[in-house]
Each structure stands twice: as structure tokens, then as C-alpha cells.
Amino acid sequence: MQVITTKLELTRQVTACLRQNKTIGFVPTMGALHAGHASLVQRACSENEVCFVSVFVNPTQFNNSEDLLRYPRDLEKDAKLLELLGVHFVFAPTPEEMYSKEEMESSFMFDFNGLDEMMEGKMRPGHFNGVVQVVSILFDLVQPTRAYFGEKDFQQLAIIRYLVERSPLANRYKGIKIIGCPIVREESGLAMSSRNERLSSKEKQIAVAISQVLISSLEWAKNDSVFTVQQRVVDAINAIDGLTVEYYDIVDKTTLQPTDTFINAVGCVTVYCGSVRLIDNIQY
Numbered sequence: 001m002q003v004i005t006t007k008l009e010l011t012r013q014v015t016a017c018l019r020q021n022k023t024i025g026f027v028p029t030m031g032a033l034h035a036g037h038a039s040l041v042q043r044a045c046s047e048n049e050v051c052f053v054s055v056f057v058n059p060t061q062f063n064n065s066e067d068l069l070r071y072p073r074d075l076e077k078d079a080k081l082l083e084l085l086g087v088h089f090v091f092a093p094t095p096e097e098m099y100s101k102e103e104m105e106s107s108f109m110f111d112f113n114g115l116d117e118m119m120e121g122k123m124r125p126g127h128f129n130g131v132v133q134v135v136s137i138l139f140d141l142v143q144p145t146r147a148y149f150g151e152k153d154f155q156q157l158a159i160i161r162y163l164v165e166r167s168p169l170a171n172r173y174k175g176i177k178i179i180g181c182p183i184v185r186e187e188s189g190l191a192m193s194s195r196n197e198r199l200s201s202k203e204k205q206i207a208v209a210i211s212q213v214l215i216s217s218l219e220w221a222k223n224d225s226v227f228t229v230q231q232r233v234v235d236a237i238n239a240i241d242g243l244t245v246e247y248y249d250i251v252d253k254t255t256l257q258p259t260d261t262f263i264n265a266v267g268c269v270t271v272y273c274g275s276v277r278l279i280d281n282i283q284y
């Protein structure tokens with residue numbers, strides 16, 4: 001496995017792979033890797049001849065500088081795991097290598113066709129512009145055959161699918177297949193996240209309730225309306241000491257617009273556990 005830190009070297013390696021007509025699997029990450037990331041990487045390695053993983057904490061997608069500062073980073077540990085998983089190339093640039101000064105400062109604007117109006121897009125202004133900015137640069141560099149994203153970040157996955165399949169930029173990325181991968185959970189049910197590292201052991205126990213309430217909501221959905229289920233989820237999580245719901249929205253899986261039926265619906269939740277912001281979702 002080779003760790004690459006410059007765009008020039010990355011382009012050299014990608015060009016060599018493309019010359020040999022090799023299929024390229026790609027997993028973009030922000031590091032602090034766990035079994036959730038590993039599941040994407042394993043799939044990328046098994047379905048493609050070469051596997052590239054990027055490890056880059058993207059400053060342009062953080063709307064909170066404190067969150068960016070506190071984001072866990074351990075490239076050495078990540079590289080060891082990626083090597084064990086059979087990855088061929090890790091791209092781990094500095095922000096200065098990834099972006100020109102103008103790119104770093106200018107606010108990249110993407111038209112999301114309404115997909116960013118709800119949930120994370122609403123709560124974290126500019127977040128998805130930063131995500132699309134970095135993903136489009138990475139796609140241009142890596143030119144993957146398949147790119148792997150987790151359903152844990154459901155809205156992000158929907159936006160990347162839109163970018164590649166239906167947006168005005170779709171033509172540029174038409175060779176890329178976007179693969180969505182299921183949420184990997186701790187045995188307790190807690191969705192794995194790099195941010196879980198910041199939870200105390202007591203908070204980790206409390207946070208288990210998030211997935212438990214989401215699972216209960218599958219039962220509630222058999223009799224209650226979408227509106228009632230939303231309310232019940234919010235009330236049940238807020239009733240637990242130490243948890244505060246930021247939003248729980250049940251939306252259409254493709255358009256991410258509010259829906260009043262459970263057909264093709266996903267419920268996305270964001271919960272503060274102490275100062276740690278956790279996200280999870282459930283498909284109805």
C-alpha cells in the first residue's frame with residue numbers, strides 16, 4: 001500500500017491504472033476509521049481491481065470551527081487498518097495541497113435541486129457545498145469506476161447520487177457508479193461514527209436509546225401517521241436524560257422532501273449527546 005500526499009503523484013498512479021484498464025474502487029473518508037468505514041473499503045476492494053481511499057478532514061464542509069478542531073485524526077492508525085483491508089493507495093493531502101487559496105476561501109456554490117433544504121443542509125449551512133466541492137475534486141482526480149458511500153449519511157448519499165446521476169455536472173461523472181452501503185452498528189445498536197470517540201462510556205450507554213427508539217418507530221408506523229411517529233420519536237428521545245433531538249424528519253428517500261406516507265420513506269435524526277452531535281436514520 002502506498003500513502004500519497006500530493007495530487008501530482010495521485011494523478012500519476014491513477015493514469016497508470018487507467019492505462020492498464022483496471023477498475024478503480026474509491027472510498028472518500030475523513031479518517032478516524034472504524035468498522036463502518038471498513039465495510040465500504042472491503043466492498044471497494046472486492047469489487048474492483050484497485051482500491052483508493054482518501055483520508056482528508058475537509059475544512060470547507062465544517063460550519064463550526066470548534067468541531068473541525070476537535071475532529072479526531074490518526075493517519076498512522078488509519079493506514080495500518082487500510083493496509084490490512086487490502087487497499088492499494090491512500091490519498092492523505094494537507095488542506096493546502098487539496099485546495100488553492102481561492103478554493104479554500106471562495107464559497108463554492110452548488111445547486112442541490114432542493115435536496116439540501118432539510119435536515120443537515122438546513123442545520124449546517126454550507127456543509128453540503130463543502131462536501132460536493134471536495135468530492136468533485138476527488139472524483140476528477142481518482143476517476144473511479146465505483147465510489148462507495150454509507151447510508152449513515154443518508155442526505156449526503158442522496159446528494160452525491162444527484163451530483164453524478166442527474167445534476168448539470170452528471171455528464172462529467174457519467175462513468176462513476178455510486179454504491180450505497182448499509183449502516184454498521186455497535187453490538188448495542190449505536191451507529192458507528194468517528195464522533196463516538198468523543199463520548200464518555202456513560203454517554204455511549206445513553207446514546208444507545210437513539211437506535212432503540214428508531215426501531216420502535218417501525219412498529220408505531222403500522223398504526224400512526226407520519227406526523228405522529230415524528231412526534232413520538234422526538235418525545236421518546238428527549239425523555240432520556242442527556243439526549244436532545246435537533247430534528248427528526250421523515251422524508252422521501254429520493255427527493256428528501258417531507259412525505260405523509262411511509263412508502264419509500266426514511267427517518268433521519270440528529271441528537272446531541274452532551275456536546276457530541278450524532279446522526280442516525282431508519283428506512284420504513
Ligand code: AMP
Binds near residue numbers: 031040
Ligand atoms: P466520514 O469519514 O464520516 O466522512 O465517512 C466516510 C464514509 O463512511 C461516508 O460515506 C459515511 O457515510 C461512511 N460511514 C460512516 N459511518 C458509517 C457507518 N456506521 N456505517 C456505514 N457507513 C459509514
